[in-house]
Amino acid sequence: MKENKELLEVKNLGITFFTDQGALPAVQEVDFKIYEGETLGVVGESGCGKSMTALSLMQLIPTPPGKITSGEIIYKGEDLLKKSQDEIQQIRGKEISMIFQEPMTSLNPVITVGKQIMESILIHDEVSKEDASRRALEMIKLVGIPMPEKVFASYPHQLSGGMRQRIMIAMALSCQPSLLICDEPTTALDVTIQAQILRLINKMKHEMNSSVLLITHDMGVISEMADNVIVMYAGKIVEYTAVKNLFKNPLHPYTLGLMASIPDIDSDDEEELEVIPGSVPMLYELPKGCFFAPRCKYAKEICHNECPSMIDKGENHLVRCWKYDKEHGKEWEDE
Amino acid sequence: MENDVLLKVEHLKKYYSIKTSSLKKATSYVKAVDDISFEVKVGETFGVVGESGCGKSTMGKSVIRLIEPTSGKIFLDGEDFTALKGKDLVKAREKIKLIFQDPYASLNPRMTVKDIIGEPIDISKKYPTKQQRDERIVEVMKQVGLNLDYMYRYPHEFSGGQRQRIGIARAIALQPKLIICDEPVSALDVSIQAKIINLLKQLQKDLGIAYIFISHDLSVVKHIADRVVVMYLGNVMEMADKKDLFKNPSHPYTQALLDAVPKISEERIDDKDVLSGDVPSPANPPKGCCFCTRCPKAMEICHSIKPELIEIEPGHQCACHLFTNQK
Numbered sequence: 188m189k190e191n192k193e194l195l196e197v198k199n200l201g202i203t204f205f206t207d208q209g210a211l212p213a214v215q216e217v218d219f220k221i222y223e224g225e226t227l228g229v230v231g232e233s234g235c236g237k238s239m240t241a242l243s244l245m246q247l248i249p250t251p252p253g254k255i256t257s258g259e260i261i262y263k264g265e266d267l268l269k270k271s272q273d274e275i276q277q278i279r280g281k282e283i284s285m286i287f288q289e290p291m292t293s294l295n296p297v298i299t300v301g302k303q304i305m306e307s308i309l310i311h312d313e314v315s316k317e318d319a320s321r322r323a324l325e326m327i328k329l330v331g332i333p334m335p336e337k338v339f340a341s342y343p344h345q346l347s348g349g350m351r352q353r354i355m356i357a358m359a360l361s362c363q364p365s366l367l368i369c370d371e372p373t374t375a376l377d378v379t380i381q382a383q384i385l386r387l388i389n390k391m392k393h394e395m396n397s398s399v400l401l402i403t404h405d406m407g408v409i410s411e412m413a414d415n416v417i418v419m420y421a422g423k424i425v426e427y428t429a430v431k432n433l434f435k436n437p438l439h440p441y442t443l444g445l446m447a448s449i450p451d452i453d454s455d456d457e458e459e460l461e462v463i464p465g466s467v468p469m470l471y472e473l474p475k476g477c478f479f480a481p482r483c484k485y486a487k488e489i490c491h492n493e494c495p496s497m498i499d500k501g502e503n504h505l506v507r508c509w510k511y512d513k514e515h516g517k518e519w520e521d522e
Numbered sequence: 523m524e525n526d527v528l529l530k531v532e533h534l535k536k537y538y539s540i541k542t543s544s545l546k547k548a549t550s551y552v553k554a555v556d557d558i559s560f561e562v563k564v565g566e567t568f569g570v571v572g573e574s575g576c577g578k579s580t581m582g583k584s585v586i587r588l589i590e591p592t593s594g595k596i597f598l599d600g601e602d603f604t605a606l607k608g609k610d611l612v613k614a615r616e617k618i619k620l621i622f623q624d625p626y627a628s629l630n631p632r633m634t635v636k637d638i639i640g641e642p643i644d645i646s647k648k649y650p651t652k653q654q655r656d657e658r659i660v661e662v663m664k665q666v667g668l669n670l671d672y673m674y675r676y677p678h679e680f681s682g683g684q685r686q687r688i689g690i691a692r693a694i695a696l697q698p699k700l701i702i703c704d705e706p707v708s709a710l711d712v713s714i715q716a717k718i719i720n721l722l723k724q725l726q727k728d729l730g731i732a733y734i735f736i737s738h739d740l741s742v743v744k745h746i747a748d749r750v751v752v753m754y755l756g757n758v759m760e761m762a763d764k765k766d767l768f769k770n771p772s773h774p775y776t777q778a779l780l781d782a783v784p785k786i787s788e789e790r791i792d793d794k795d796v797l798s799g800d801v802p803s804p805a806n807p808p809k810g811c812c813f814c815t816r817c818p819k820a821m822e823i824c825h826s827i828k829p830e831l832i833e834i835e836p837g838h839q840c841a842c843h844l845f846t847n848q849k
Contacts, residue, residue: 232711232712232713233711347800347801349800350800377573377574377738377801378573378738378740378779378782378783378784379573379778379779379782379796379797380573380800381782381784382781382782382784382791382794382796382797383796383797383798385784385791386791386792386794386796389791389792404711404712405784406712406784406786407783407784407785407786408784410784410785410786410787410789411784411785411789411790411791411794412790412791431788434786444713445712445713446786448712448713448715448716449712449716449741449786450716450719450741450742450744450745451741451786452740452741452744452768452780452783452785453785453787455765457745459720459723460716460719460720460745461716462713462716462717462720463713466681466683466714467711
């Protein structure tokens with residue numbers, strides 16, 4: 188499964204929002220790689236910067252106020268941030284495409300869904316309208332929609348939420364992208380429909396041999412879909428590892444806290460859920476030092492003063508926490 | 523046993539008529555809630571689960587008569603709640619309160635926290651003097667863990683979790699016996715969700731409040747509820763004690779729901795049994811059992827005759843032909 192060939196590398200990405208409250212760092216020091224055929228999961232609570240990271244890959248950050256202030260996004264050996272808008276247009280939708288959370292608001296309500304799928308094919312490939320419409324119909328069949336001819340001529344409001352999300356997937360995959368970004372693709376859907384859509388994303392990934400960047404707040408979805416996982420908190424990556432490792436051996440206190448606060452459907456435990464004290468800091472009041480330190484039960488003096496960098500724990504496991512630092516980690520050893 | 527029952531709902535129905543023109547007679551009905559009966563005991567949590575459009579919110583709102591039920595009876599504390607009017611209804615509603623899903627939309631943006639919590643107190647005149655009223659507000663704010671400095675702030679200044687606390691404070695201000703929680707944690711992040719769930723459990727322990735807990739999230743319901751009802755297209759599919767339901771789910775729909783929940787485990791999405799098809803439109807439900815179009819175990823009879831809700835074990839009811847046949 189893992190061919191270990193890099194498709195995309197993000198280096199030291201920083202996104203800042205320039206607002207009345209000053210320059211707010213929405214994303215800082217984000218590094219990651221996506222390999223060919225891999226599903227990379229990004230998990231975190233609202234406001235942790237996971238959607239912004241995804242939008243930056245396609246340069247869809249609302250500008251102003253947002254701006255990519257640092258870093259490189261290297262896709263197939265070329266830095267996307269150095270490309271002109273026209274060049275990006277060629278990549279967006281063809282090489283990298285995206286599925287959004289709310290399929291109702293991301294489809295055009297006054298154009299039939301068939302035409303909307305044709306649109307992206309016509310922009311990127313030099314084909315006749317007949318060919319484009321044939322391909323669009325094929326895509327609708329491929330994503331498992333019953334009565335594709337009828338759906339082709341339907342408007343978004345005539346379809347259910349699950350159907351709309353299938354249309355979004357058909358549209359995103361119509362040009363056979365190498366990378367599919369899914370931003371909370373199933374959050375607005377019911378559980379039984381969610382399972383259908385997740386399975387469809389997985390099936391299409393295998394058929395088209397693309398990579399998937401899956402953004403979600405649901406640890407269960409990550410567990411079922413991802414190969415590797417990034418955990419984000421307040422704009423920074425706090426942990427990166429293979430999915431099995433994350434659930435077997437989570438290292439960062441935030442990851443631990445997050446998992447403890449989810450009620451487990453398989454256990455009969457009726458005890459109180461563990462909670463992380465406090466709340467996610469606002470971007471204009473980010474603490475000095477480690478962003479999680481004020482809420483962390485393991486925090487020591489150094490955590491409040493200096494932000495740790497990503498520490499390599501081996502076996503493809505990176506964590507941003509002083510506890511695992513070679514020198515400073517000794518302070519925690521007695522506990 | 524009879525004294526334990528706080529709320530008794532009998533054959534509750536809510537039909538919405540579909541009209542082609544406002545002057546014509548209704549051509550058909552959307553059966554949002556179709557003949558539901560249940561009881562809620564003092565101090566227990568009654569969970570209601572189902573997918574969107576299954577009628578769980580309509581059911582919750584019909585119980586408190588924010589939506590007037592089409593037919594059926596509701597008894598609150600032995601009193602016929604459906605027959606009440608005017609002042610008597612306002613008085614009876616002191617015992618039964620509602621918490622909404624969206625903490626952003628359910629608080630008046632132009633009222634301070636103090637006035638939001640004080641509003642039900644003013645209406646009931648339970649704490650007549652200003653001093654008593656203020657004391658009660660302070661007491662309630664302490665109970666839900668709101669900082670007293672926030673008393674004169676407006677809802678927009680709060681985060682989602684804090685707002686939900688304000689909504690809870692408003693609900694418990696008059697010491698109700700029953701609170702209907704309509705998806706109270708769905709709009710919140712997981713770490714905040716845990717705090718609100720813990721708060722609801724704590725309040726139940728301290729004040730002996732019963733909850734009707736409506737949610738689409740099975741793991742949350744499993745954590746908080748004592749008894750659970752599973753709904754689909756306005757019908758009850760299965761009703762049982764929580765332990766029974768989760769250990770021994772009998773209805774194929776309940777089983778499918780439990781399978782579909784994403785879990786942290788070794789299981790990958792490709793290994794799962796996934797239910798096919800969409801939820802049918804409630805305006806045009808299938809004939810026979812409403813789940814027959816998606817049911818992996820559907821038989822011939824399921825497409826023609828609607829199964830009755832029968833007791834398959836003591837306290838465990840299920841509406842499925844798999845069990846009617848046995849009898």
